[in-house]
Amino acid sequence: MKFELTEEQAGFAEALGDMLTKADTVGAARAWADGDTAPGKAIWKRLADQGVSALIVPEDDGGLGGSLVDLAVAHEVLGFHLAVGPWIETSAYLATALPAGDALEALAEGALGTVAAPPHVPYALDGAIADQVYAAGPGGLASATAGTVHGSVDTTRKLAEVTAGQDAGARDLDAAFDTAVLACAAQLLGAGERVLADSVTYVKQRKQFGREIGSYQAIKHQLADVRIALDFARPLVLGAALGEVPVSAAKVAAGDAAYLAARTGLQVHGAIGYTAEFDLSLWLNRIRALVTAWGTPAYHRGVVLDSITRSA
Amino acid sequence: MNLDLSDSELAFQAEVRAWLAANVPAEPLPSMDTAEGWALHQEWEAKLAAERYSVVSWPREVGGREASLIEWVIFEEEYYRAGAPGRVSQNGIFLLAPIIFDHGTPEQQARFLPSMATGEKIWAQAWSEPEAGSDLASLRSTATRDEERGGWILNGQKTWSSRATYAHWGFGLFRSDPDSAKHAGLTYYLFPLDAEGITVRPIAQLDGEAGFAEIFFDDVFVPDADVLGAPGDGWRVAMSTAGNERGLSLRSPGRFCAAADRLVELWKTHGDAAPQSRDAVVDAWIGAQAYRLFTWGTVTRLADGGEMGAAGSVNKVFWSELDIALHETGLDLLGPEAELAESPWMDGFIFSLSGPIYAGTNEIQRNIIAERILGLPREPKGVQK
Numbered sequence: 015m016k017f018e019l020t021e022e023q024a025g026f027a028e029a030l031g032d033m034l035t036k037a038d039t040v041g042a043a044r045a046w047a048d049g050d051t052a053p054g055k056a057i058w059k060r061l062a063d064q065g066v067s068a069l070i071v072p073e074d075d076g077g078l079g080g081s082l083v084d085l086a087v088a089h090e091v092l093g094f095h096l097a098v099g100p101w102i103e104t105s106a107y108l109a110t111a112l113p114a115g116d117a118l119e120a121l122a123e124g125a126l127g128t129v130a131a132p133p134h135v136p137y138a139l140d141g142a143i144a145d146q147v148y149a150a151g152p153g154g155l156a157s158a159t160a161g162t163v164h165g166s167v168d169t170t171r172k173l174a175e176v177t178a179g180q181d182a183g184a185r186d187l188d189a190a191f192d193t194a195v196l197a198c199a200a201q202l203l204g205a206g207e208r209v210l211a212d213s214v215t216y217v218k219q220r221k222q223f224g225r226e227i228g229s230y231q232a233i234k235h236q237l238a239d240v241r242i243a244l245d246f247a248r249p250l251v252l253g254a255a256l257g258e259v260p261v262s263a264a265k266v267a268a269g270d271a272a273y274l275a276a277r278t279g280l281q282v283h284g285a286i287g288y289t290a291e292f293d294l295s296l297w298l299n300r301i302r303a304l305v306t307a308w309g310t311p312a313y314h315r316g317v318v319l320d321s322i323t324r325s326a
Numbered sequence: 327m328n329l330d331l332s333d334s335e336l337a338f339q340a341e342v343r344a345w346l347a348a349n350v351p352a353e354p355l356p357s358m359d360t361a362e363g364w365a366l367h368q369e370w371e372a373k374l375a376a377e378r379y380s381v382v383s384w385p386r387e388v389g390g391r392e393a394s395l396i397e398w399v400i401f402e403e404e405y406y407r408a409g410a411p412g413r414v415s416q417n418g419i420f421l422l423a424p425i426i427f428d429h430g431t432p433e434q435q436a437r438f439l440p441s442m443a444t445g446e447k448i449w450a451q452a453w454s455e456p457e458a459g460s461d462l463a464s465l466r467s468t469a470t471r472d473e474e475r476g477g478w479i480l481n482g483q484k485t486w487s488s489r490a491t492y493a494h495w496g497f498g499l500f501r502s503d504p505d506s507a508k509h510a511g512l513t514y515y516l517f518p519l520d521a522e523g524i525t526v527r528p529i530a531q532l533d534g535e536a537g538f539a540e541i542f543f544d545d546v547f548v549p550d551a552d553v554l555g556a557p558g559d560g561w562r563v564a565m566s567t568a569g570n571e572r573g574l575s576l577r578s579p580g581r582f583c584a585a586a587d588r589l590v591e592l593w594k595t596h597g598d599a600a601p602q603s604r605d606a607v608v609d610a611w612i613g614a615q616a617y618r619l620f621t622w623g624t625v626t627r628l629a630d631g632g633e634m635g636a637a638g639s640v641n642k643v644f645w646s647e648l649d650i651a652l653h654e655t656g657l658d659l660l661g662p663e664a665e666l667a668e669s670p671w672m673d674g675f676i677f678s679l680s681g682p683i684y685a686g687t688n689e690i691q692r693n694i695i696a697e698r699i700l701g702l703p704r705e706p707k708g709v710q711k
Binding site: 015238242315 | 328329330331332396590594605607608611612613615616619620626627637643644691692695697699702703704
């Protein structure tokens with residue numbers, strides 16, 4: 015029994031974090047939103063070089079054979095730094111769904127892959143610019159072509175309609191979906207942590223009535239509640255990665271915690287937080303999008319209920 | 327990273343489970359805050375102690391079995407899963423004993439711990455005063471030196487002292503140096519509640535039972551042998567208790583997982599009539615799982631030599647609010663039957679309401695989280711005499 019990250023996992027997270035801290039992920043995200051994907055793709059390549067794309071792809075299939083805990087660790091860092099591009103689709107869903115072969119190997123080496131998996135994922139994120147596009151359905155996984163692109167509340171998320179084509183063969187699509195849900199939960203956790211960290215920094219520096227606003231209990235207690243929510247969501251994400259609880263439980267808790275962080279973060283920033291120019295807005299809108307991405311909270315609560323009323 | 331139990335831990339789990347299955351009373355005991363229930367709970371403590379189950383993590387010479395932290399959590403999980411009685415000796419075992427181990431003399435350890443382990447002597451915490459609640463260090467009860475007799479004379483009043491109505495001994499802080507600053511000049515004393523000069527006045531709680539009491543001290547003599555830690559060092563000594571009370575030891579995950587499992591069972595029979603409670607049932611179950619997994623993380627950290635510290639405050643706010651949410655949801659599912667006096671859900675609910683208040687209110691805990699974990703500026707203090 016040892017419920018904490020190994021030194022390797024903690025070191026991996028630190029290395030990814032260090033790289034992204036220096037990489038101007040916010041600038042890349044704003045460019046991505048404006049249609050310039052070059053800076054974002056450069057960061058994508060560096061993350062792929064560090065092993066994020068290949069992380070859970072089996073070693074025999076050209077991957078690193080890492081665990082779901084490794085995947086959760088990486089995606090928390092991606093969420094913290096607002097990484098752009100179809101990371102959940104590539105490194106979680108397709109890494110699990112695709113059979114061994116050239117397509118999977120290409121993704122492991124750094125190609126961008128995306129997928130629509132209705133009803134929960136009706137559009138393929140970044141379908142218009144991805145190297146590989148798929149559509150998942152009751153009949154399995156098919157290659158697809160991207161069509162009309164819709165904007166999202168998160169301007170970095172470009173959502174493409176897809177038309178299914180040839181069957182692509184697939185491993186277990188349910189497992190792929192669960193893996194994507196786990197990655198999404200981990201990103202929410204990371205995004206929530208970032209909003210909390212930035213909010214703490216802000217309330218320590220902002221003064222009103224002659225005092226830092228962070229010295230008032232009205233501010234302190236709200237931020238303390240965010241700390242509590244995130245602290246209790248993390249073990250569920252890691253526990254889900256170990257198979258201790260359904261991934262849906264992790265998604266619900268991480269979504270609630272991140273959303274609380276977003277609401278609270280906006281409130282303690284006041285009007286400046288409500289501007290598009292201030293970077294906080296990027297995380298607020300990312301969180302709002304991810305809360306309903308890969309299954310809504312209502313859907314996931316239903317999944318949890320089914321699992322506990324069956325087994326209990 | 328894994329949550330796997332070792333072979334010896336699994337064996338311990340099986341042994342505990344089998345013993346509890348054979349020994350836990352079929353019917354719940356009457357409330358420990360009644361004379362009849364008190365006696366039955368003390369008997370249960372003796373039964374646990376006979377198999378060294380009352381204080382599994384303690385050394386063998388004082389009644390324990392030197393269980394590891396992991397085994398302690400396993401024991402607690404099994405204990406609550408089995409629906410075993412509440413622990414009448416809880417305040418002594420969890421709040422006082424860790425301090426006696428850390429700060430007590432060998433003589434004190436030998437004198438107090440074995441009878442605490444068997445439940446023969448039940449202890450009550452005497453901290454709060456009418457004018458000293460959250461601001462505990464402003465307490466006014468005094469201790470005056472008595473050189474001639476080699477001890478101290480206690481005067482003043484303590485209140486909200488859980489179990490003090492029937493308990494045998496008390497432990498608490500008194501101001502032994504009126505001239506020193508607020509947190510200095512406090513000393514930690516142990517005293518029998520039938521000592522000359524002590525008057526205990528039971529106070530009925532929200533459920534009508536005398537779960538706590540006021541304690542009046544009128545020239546109560548305490549010998550030097552019953553001072554815990556050094557005179558004047560009481561605040562530091564006491565704060566090691568506060569961490570225990572808030573943190574891991576008082577609220578084991580088994581308690582909430584067992585309650586969540588009962589809630590799921592209640593949903594199966596009552597959910598059709600209360601479909602709007604669906605999300606609350608799910609969230610309560612998720613919360614209990616979060617608490618279980620969080621605790622394993624804490625156990626891992628502590629086993630590696632880490633400390634609980636301010637993280638105990640995160641823990642305390644979470645479990646106390648989870649406990650209320652769990653029971654509120656149970657009451658919602660029961661509908662108009664919820665208010666019936668015989669409902670265990672109502673008993674649990676009334677008890678859960680005390681959680682955000684005792685062991686440091688949740689407002690104080692949030693201040694601690696904000697200041698010590700998030701690093702926010704301390705709030706300016708009011709003027710104090």
